[in-house]
Amino acid sequence: MKTKTVELVAQPKAPHFVGDGFRVHNFIPSTFRMDMQRMDPFIMLDYNSTYRFEPSAKPKGVGVHPHRGFETVTIAYKGKVQHHDSSGGGCVIGEGDVQWMTAARGVLHKEFHEEEWSKTGGDFQMVQLWVNLPKKDKMSDPKYQAIKKDDIGHYQLPNNGGTVEVIAGHYQGVNGAANTFTPIHMFNVRLNPSATAKFSFPANYNTVLLVLEGEITVNNLEKVPTDHLALMANDGEEFSVTATENALVLVLSGKPIGEPIAAHGPFVMNTKAELMEAFNDFNEGKFGFLED
Amino acid sequence: MNTFTLKSYLTSNLGINEVDLNELTKNFKSKLVKKDEFLLRANEYCKQSFFVESGLLRQFSVDSKGKEHIISFAPENWFVTDRESSYFNQPSVYYIQALEASRVVLLDENQLQTIGGSIPSFAEFNNKLLHNHIRVLQSRINSLLGDTAEERYLKFIKTYPDVTLRVPLTMIASYLGITPESLSRLRRDLALRKTR
Numbered sequence: 001m002k003t004k005t006v007e008l009v010a011q012p013k014a015p016h017f018v019g020d021g022f023r024v025h026n027f028i029p030s031t032f033r034m035d036m037q038r039m040d041p042f043i044m045l046d047y048n049s050t051y052r053f054e055p056s057a058k059p060k061g062v063g064v065h066p067h068r069g070f071e072t073v074t075i076a077y078k079g080k081v082q083h084h085d086s087s088g089g090g091c092v093i094g095e096g097d098v099q100w101m102t103a104a105r106g107v108l109h110k111e112f113h114e115e116e117w118s119k120t121g122g123d124f125q126m127v128q129l130w131v132n133l134p135k136k137d138k139m140s141d142p143k144y145q146a147i148k149k150d151d152i153g154h155y156q157l158p159n160n161g162g163t164v165e166v167i168a169g170h171y172q173g174v175n176g177a178a179n180t181f182t183p184i185h186m187f188n189v190r191l192n193p194s195a196t197a198k199f200s201f202p203a204n205y206n207t208v209l210l211v212l213e214g215e216i217t218v219n220n221l222e223k224v225p226t227d228h229l230a231l232m233a234n235d236g237e238e239f240s241v242t243a244t245e246n247a248l249v250l251v252l253s254g255k256p257i258g259e260p261i262a263a264h265g266p267f268v269m270n271t272k273a274e275l276m277e278a279f280n281d282f283n284e285g286k287f288g289f290l291e292d
Numbered sequence: 293m294n295t296f297t298l299k300s301y302l303t304s305n306l307g308i309n310e311v312d313l314n315e316l317t318k319n320f321k322s323k324l325v326k327k328d329e330f331l332l333r334a335n336e337y338c339k340q341s342f343f344v345e346s347g348l349l350r351q352f353s354v355d356s357k358g359k360e361h362i363i364s365f366a367p368e369n370w371f372v373t374d375r376e377s378s379y380f381n382q383p384s385v386y387y388i389q390a391l392e393a394s395r396v397v398l399l400d401e402n403q404l405q406t407i408g409g410s411i412p413s414f415a416e417f418n419n420k421l422l423h424n425h426i427r428v429l430q431s432r433i434n435s436l437l438g439d440t441a442e443e444r445y446l447k448f449i450k451t452y453p454d455v456t457l458r459v460p461l462t463m464i465a466s467y468l469g470i471t472p473e474s475l476s477r478l479r480r481d482l483a484l485r486k487t488r
Binding site: 066264265276279280282283284285287289292 | 446454484487
């Protein structure tokens with residue numbers, strides 16, 4: 001087994017607002033060397049670093065918009081989001097919860113700060129990730145996995161080192177709560193000071209580490225501060241993450257799908273013709289209707 | 293954001309060789325326009341045509357009650373100008389504004405005439421663009437007078453497949469000459485029929 005080394009450490013870019021409720025730093029695909037092809041199957045990663053929203057009687061968020069061809073994964077660390085979709089579904093994503101939405105052939109949805117949370121305001125920290133679907137599943141039925149904090153299995157690291165919460169994939173015999181279409185590992189790793197967690201993924205799996213709290217050292221070599229993201233190279237399998245202080249790290253690793261990607265706005269397909277079809281179907285109302 | 297270049301647009305439309313193309317485009321100036329920035333305001337003289345390489349522009353007028361009327365949108369690969377002002381040298385009644393950060397090629401009216409004089413295929417192409425512009429305007433007048441709101445909306449989405457996702461509904465309603473409430477109702481009815 002070879003060591004998987006750090007290819008680059010990306011600092012958070014200047015934030016921008018998605019709607020008026022998410023203040024995000026985009027890492028994928030806008031960071032140099034982190035385009036959709038390179039990061040496949042992770043085609044978009046927006047990170048809302050901790051940001052204080054003032055109380056608002058009218059919940060802030062993003063209005064009705066469509067998606068087709070991939071999955072959206074929302075991981076809530078601080079704050080609460082209320083979600084509604086065109087199939088009549090809706091749920092609240094609270095601290096520690098994960099919403100895994102398979103847009104597949106198409107949904108309309110909207111995401112706003114949860115009403116009561118919005119009235120008090122507070123710290124807000126979330127990750128939104130787009131996971132690509134293989135061609136054979138892009139036009140399958142949309143579905144949701146509303147994964148509550150308590151449904152996520154934990155692995156206790158030895159010597160009171162901390163925990164690895166397995167959202168997807170598996171770690172040391174603990175299986176992930178989410179079902180995925182292609183092999184994906186997604187963990188929240190909580191480390192106590194100077195604790196180390198070791199990971200092993202196939203060399204070709206595209207892998208990133210996003211530091212949400214504290215600071216870590218990867219392979220005892222590369223420092224990754226809070227709100228920074230380490231892109232791992234495809235040169236080996238094993239790496240270690242050591243906390244220099246209490247740390248929370250999102251670990252993502254996925255097998256590349258390896259198909260052509262045609263992306264425009266909220267649609268990610270394999271060809272330009274399929275993109276045009278997506279726009280056409282959306283405009284003609286084939287994604288359904290959702291009140292603003 | 294998708295980016296197109298005027299050069300590749302001309303190559304695919306003109307059947308022109310590399311040398312002529314370089315000669316043709318060497319004096320073209322491009323400009324980065326910020327979101328909400330104006331390229332033309334009412335009462336100014338429009339001296340240029342604008343080709344959108346990336347981003348989105350809109351051309352609109354404001355009536356005596358202060359209400360905006362959107363004449364056209366110009367996403368990537370579209371030209372927009374006020375020919376009335378630029379050709380007949382009259383003050384414009386229109387505004388041209390960026391709805392997104394955009395990269396725009398500025399084509400000077402005199403420059404276009406000069407190029408047309410030296411490269412016949414360009415003169416022919418420019419003539420075709422002008423006739424296409426007339427066709428689009430005629431069809432829009434006809435549609436505004438005779439089509440139902442739904443027919444107008446269906447024509448809009450054929451013309452501008454991705455603009456529905458890039459501008460607020462109020463702007464689409466303004467383009468269609470209906471209220472935002474009517475547009476919302478229309479889209480809901482359409483969706484109910486398509487998904488039933």
